Amino acid sequence: MVVIGGGDTGMDCLSSANREGAESVLMLDVYGTVPEGGRYADTPWPQAPRRTETTYALDEGGERRFGTQVTLLEGEGRRLARAHARQVEGSSSRDLQPVPGSEFMEEAELCLVAIGFTHPAHDGLISDLGLDLDARGNVRAKAFATSRDGVYAAGDARVGQSLIVNAIADGRRAARMVDRRLREFAAAPEGAAA
Ligand SMILES: Cc1cc2nc3c(=O)[nH]c(=O)nc-3n(C[C@H](O)[C@H](O)[C@H](O)COP(=O)(O)OP(=O)(O)OC[C@H]3O[C@@H](n4cnc5c(N)ncnc54)[C@H](O)[C@@H]3O)c2cc1C
Numbered sequence: 001m002v003v004i005g006g007g008d009t010g011m012d013c014l015s016s017a018n019r020e021g022a023e024s025v026l027m028l029d030v031y032g033t034v035p036e037g038g039r040y041a042d043t044p045w046p047q048a049p050r051r052t053e054t055t056y057a058l059d060e061g062g063e064r065r066f067g068t069q070v071t072l073l074e075g076e077g078r079r080l081a082r083a084h085a086r087q088v089e090g091s092s093s094r095d096l097q098p099v100p101g102s103e104f105m106e107e108a109e110l111c112l113v114a115i116g117f118t119h120p121a122h123d124g125l126i127s128d129l130g131l132d133l134d135a136r137g138n139v140r141a142k143a144f145a146t147s148r149d150g151v152y153a154a155g156d157a158r159v160g161q162s163l164i165v166n167a168i169a170d171g172r173r174a175a176r177m178v179d180r181r182l183r184e185f186a187a188a189p190e191g192a193a194a
Contacts, residue, residue, distance in 0.1 A: 001017050001022045001023075001024065001025045001026070001108060001109065001110045001111070001112070002025075002026050002027075002028060002070070002083045002106060002108040002110070002111045002112075003017070003025060003026070003027040003028070003062075003111075003112050003114060004028055004070050004083075004111065004112070004113045004114060004115055005027075005028075005029065005030075005113065005114035005115040005116065006027055006028075006029025006030075006031060006051075006064055006066075007114065007116070009114040010027055010029070010112075010114035010115075011027075011055045011056070011057035011058070012057065012114075013112040013114050014027050014057040014058070014062045014064075015056065015057035015060050015062075017062070017110075017112070018057075018060050018061045018062055019060070022110075024062075024063075025061065025062035025063070026062070026063050026065065026106055026108075027062060027063065027064040027065065028065055028068040028069070028070055028083070028085055029064055029065065029066050029067075029068065030067070030068065030069050030088060030096065030115075031051070031066065031067070031091075032066055032067050032089070032090070032091065033066040033067065034051050034052065034053050034066075036053075037053075038051070038052050038053045067087050067088055067089060067099075068085050068086070068087060068088065069085060069086055069087075069088045069096065069098070070083055070084070070085045071084050071085060071086055071103075072084040073108075073111055079109070080108055080109060080110060080111055081107065081108070082105050082106060082107050082108055083105070083106050083108045083111055084103065084104075084105050085103070085104055085105070085106070086098050086099065086102050086103045086104070087099040087102035087104075116161070118136075118137060119133070119136055119137030119138050119160065120137075120138065120139065120156065120157040122137070126139060126157075129146075129148050129151055130147075130148065131146045131147055131148055131151065131153070132146065132147035136160055138156075138157060138158055138159065138160050139153040139157050139158050141153040141154075141158050143177060144158070144173065144174040144177040144178075145177065145181075152174050152177060152178055153174070154167070154170040154171045154173070154174035155167035155170050155171055158170060158174075
């Protein structure tokens with residue numbers, strides 16, 4: 001099995017596959033090798049490490065290969081057969097350069113793609129309500145109120161992919177804004193616009 005992406009989600013994919021009995025799991029991570037000791041120059045101690053040399057998932061098994069970019073998933077019949085990839089160099093997704101002649105291929109029966117939350121799905125609720133989006137495709141709701149009166153947003157849908165603690169905090173702040181609005185509404189003279 002191949003996992004594309006070496007972030008938290010990729011790690012969850014890796015460990016789930018191992019725990020469910022995958023014969024082998026290979027994680028292809030586009031970013032370069034984590035420096036020895038796990039410390040990048042821009043995140044010295046005591047800041048939280050940006051990435052770590054190992055993780056709970058890698059401790060359980062599987063292999064992570066740094067600086068690798070998947071270029072093609074090849075099937076046979078209706079099933080995945082192999083993943084084609086190449087080595088890349090560079091420090092960010094914007095300046096990655098392929099290493100000439102580094103192409104390789106790995107057999108795979110399953111590939112899980114874990115290369116980043118982009119934005120909430122627009123089809124359905126968001127498009128049905130006609131909500132404005134920000135430049136990253138998240139729901140535009142600077143002070144939690146969206147472009148549609150009476151509709152509020154919080155959490156990943158508003159700020160983009162983050163952490164559970166942030167989603168909880170964002171939800172609480174949004175609830176305060178809704179509460180304030182409802183109180184204003186309740187205090188308004190009868191017949192005033194909601
Ligand atoms: C694989 C993975 C691993 C992660 N690991 C961690 C971790 O280890 N630690 C951490 O802190 N964070 C982690 N995160 C991030 C964390 O899960 C999110 O930041 C957090 O869940 C965001 O909370 P939320 O309430 O904004 O959105 P969500 O948790 O996504 O909740 C949105 C909810 O809205 C529901 N919904 C959507 N549309 C509708 C609709 N039309 N009507 C009704 N309901 C609807 C969805 O079904 C969902 O239940 C991980 C994320 C992923 C994907």
